[in-house]
Amino acid sequence: MRILMIQPNYHSGGxxxxxxxxxxxxxxxxxxxxxxxxxxxxYVDAMS
Incomplete structure (x- = not known):
């Protein structure tokens, strides 16, 4: 089984x-x- 973990892009003031x-x-x-x-x-890091 293939598993994809994603860190979504988000913005917060601090x-x-x-x-x-x-x-x-x-x-x-x-x-x-x-x-x-x-x-x-x-793993996909959408933050960078």
Missing amino acids: AEIAGNWPAGWVPYIGGTLRKVGFENLR
Whole structure:
């Protein structure tokens, strides 16, 4: 099974001041999916 994880583009007043940070949920969800046997994972970062 192929799984695509997407970080959507969003804008909030204070977020742009701090810069673009990688999504914190990706390693947790991706690692858990790999641990249970899913190998075909892709990630799209629409923030950058």
